[in-house]
Amino acid sequence: MRPGIALPRHRATTAHLCSAYPFAAEVGLGVQGVYLCSNLLTGGGGFAFDPFEAYAAGIVTNPNMLIAGEPGVGKSATTKTFIHRSVGVFGRWAAVADPKGEYRPLAESLGMTVIKLHPGGTSRINPLDPGPNPPSDPTEGVRRQADMLATLLGTVLRRDLSPVEDAVLSGAVQHLNRHGPGVPTLADVVALTVAPTPEMVPTTVDASDLARSVEAIPYALGKLLDRSMRGMFDGPTNVAIDWSGPGLVIDLSAVHHDSEALTLVLVATTAWLQNLMATPGGPRRLQVLDEAWALLGTERTSKYLQACWKLSRSYGVANLAIVHRLSDLRSQTDDGTAASKVSMGLLADTQTRVLFRQSTDQVAEAGALLGLTSTEAQLLPRLVKGRALWKVAGRSAVVAHTIGAHEKAMCDTDAAMIDQ
Ligand SMILES: Nc1ncnc2c1ncn2[C@@H]1O[C@H](COP(=O)(O)OP(=O)(O)O)[C@@H](O)[C@H]1O
Ligand SMILES: [Mg+2]
Structure with missing residues (x-):
C-alpha cells in the first residue's frame, strides 16, 4: 500500500469543493480551442487553446503567441501539433517560415504547399510583391517597400542609411512603381540605384558626389542576389498560392547555417508573407516564424x-x-537601449507566452521580463521535455503536451531533421 494519510471519501459540488480546497486547483482557460493535452494546475484537466477564441472571449487583447525554450525541449513539436490540429480541425490557414526545413512532413500530412528556396533553385519569391490586396493609397505601398529595403540594407551595412541613400532608395521605389512595366524586383532597384534618374536625387547632392554617396546600396542589395541567395529573391514571384488549401511552408534550410544570410532571408520572407496575409476575409490565418531569434x-x-x-x-x-532564451528578446544590447525597448514592445504585443525549460541563468530575466511569480520563474529550469508554462494574459497553466501517434513522425527532429 502507498504511504500517506488515508482520508475518508468526500463528495461535494464543485462550488463547495473550491471553498473546501482553495488554491489547490484553478479553473483553467475553458474548452474552446485546439486540444493540447493536460493542464497540471487544474489537476490534470484538459487544456485547449486557440488565439482567436481567446481574443473573442476577451482573455487576450491580441492573438500573437511567443514560444520560448532551450533547444530540444519541444517548441517546434508543440507548434507542429498545434498547427496540425488548428488547420486540420478548425480549418485555419497557416504560413510557416521554416529555417531548419523541418515542417515538410507536417505540410505533406495536411497538403500544404512547400516552397523551398535555395540558391539556383526553381522557386522564387519577390519581397516587393504588393500581395493580393495592395494598399489603396499607393504611397503606403511605396513606404512599405522602402522600409523593407532599408531594413535589408541596414542589416548588411550594420548601420542606418544616410539621408542621401534613403532618398535615392525611396526615389527608386517610387520611380519603379510609377514607370515600371510591372511589380518592381530587387534587381530593378539595384539597376536604378547604380544609375539614378535626376528626379530621384535630392537637389542638395552634388552630381560628382552622387556615385560615392549611394555606392553601398547596390553592393548591399547585391548580397541578396548573388552567391548564397542567388535566384531566391531576384525576379518576379513564380510560386502559386492556393488560398483554398491549408496554407504554405517556406523551407529556408539552405541558408540556416549562415546567420547573416538567415536574417536577410527572414526579412525578405516576412515582407512577402506580410503582404500576402494582409487580405481581408477568408479563414483565420496563423503566421509562424520558427527560429525567430x-x-x-x-x-x-x-x-x-x-x-x-x-x-x-x-x-x-x-x-x-x-525563440530560445528570453534574453534573445533583449537583443545583444544593455538594458534600456533602443533595441531592448523595441523587443519589449514586441513582447507587449504578445499576450500568450508559452515557456518551455530555460536554464537557471535565465530565471531572473524571465521573471523580470514576463512578470512571473517567483514560483513560476523557479519552475522554468525544472520543466521536462514537452511541458511548458503557459501565460495567457494574467492566467497560468502548466501544460504537458502530447504528440499523437500519427503526429510522431512529423515532430521527430532527432531523426528526421534535414539539416543541409
Ligand atoms: N511532448 C513531447 N513528447 C514526446 N517527445 C517530444 C515532445 N516534444 C518534443 N518531443 C521530441 O523531442 C525532440 C525535440 O523537439 P523539438 O520540438 O524539435 O525541440 P525544439 O524545437 O524545442 O528545439 C523531437 O524529436 C520531438 O519529437
Ligand atoms: Mg525547433
Whole structure:
C-alpha cells in the first residue's frame, strides 16, 4: 500500500469543493480551442487553446503567441501539433517560415504547399510583391517597400542609411512603381540605384558626389542576389498560392547555417508573407516564424518584425514566434537601449507566452521580463521535455503536451531533421 494519510471519501459540488480546497486547483482557460493535452494546475484537466477564441472571449487583447525554450525541449513539436490540429480541425490557414526545413512532413500530412528556396533553385519569391490586396493609397505601398529595403540594407551595412541613400532608395521605389512595366524586383532597384534618374536625387547632392554617396546600396542589395541567395529573391514571384488549401511552408534550410544570410532571408520572407496575409476575409490565418531569434538580434530587424505584426493584426492574422532564451528578446544590447525597448514592445504585443525549460541563468530575466511569480520563474529550469508554462494574459497553466501517434513522425527532429 502507498504511504500517506488515508482520508475518508468526500463528495461535494464543485462550488463547495473550491471553498473546501482553495488554491489547490484553478479553473483553467475553458474548452474552446485546439486540444493540447493536460493542464497540471487544474489537476490534470484538459487544456485547449486557440488565439482567436481567446481574443473573442476577451482573455487576450491580441492573438500573437511567443514560444520560448532551450533547444530540444519541444517548441517546434508543440507548434507542429498545434498547427496540425488548428488547420486540420478548425480549418485555419497557416504560413510557416521554416529555417531548419523541418515542417515538410507536417505540410505533406495536411497538403500544404512547400516552397523551398535555395540558391539556383526553381522557386522564387519577390519581397516587393504588393500581395493580393495592395494598399489603396499607393504611397503606403511605396513606404512599405522602402522600409523593407532599408531594413535589408541596414542589416548588411550594420548601420542606418544616410539621408542621401534613403532618398535615392525611396526615389527608386517610387520611380519603379510609377514607370515600371510591372511589380518592381530587387534587381530593378539595384539597376536604378547604380544609375539614378535626376528626379530621384535630392537637389542638395552634388552630381560628382552622387556615385560615392549611394555606392553601398547596390553592393548591399547585391548580397541578396548573388552567391548564397542567388535566384531566391531576384525576379518576379513564380510560386502559386492556393488560398483554398491549408496554407504554405517556406523551407529556408539552405541558408540556416549562415546567420547573416538567415536574417536577410527572414526579412525578405516576412515582407512577402506580410503582404500576402494582409487580405481581408477568408479563414483565420496563423503566421509562424520558427527560429525567430534571427530577427530579434538588432533594433532594425526587431522593429521591422514589430511593424509587420502591427499591420497583420488588422487583417485577423495571429503571429507565432519561436525563440530560445528570453534574453534573445533583449537583443545583444544593455538594458534600456533602443533595441531592448523595441523587443519589449514586441513582447507587449504578445499576450500568450508559452515557456518551455530555460536554464537557471535565465530565471531572473524571465521573471523580470514576463512578470512571473517567483514560483513560476523557479519552475522554468525544472520543466521536462514537452511541458511548458503557459501565460495567457494574467492566467497560468502548466501544460504537458502530447504528440499523437500519427503526429510522431512529423515532430521527430532527432531523426528526421534535414539539416543541409
Ligand atoms: N511532448 C513531447 N513528447 C514526446 N517527445 C517530444 C515532445 N516534444 C518534443 N518531443 C521530441 O523531442 C525532440 C525535440 O523537439 P523539438 O520540438 O524539435 O525541440 P525544439 O524545437 O524545442 O528545439 C523531437 O524529436 C520531438 O519529437
Ligand atoms: Mg525547433
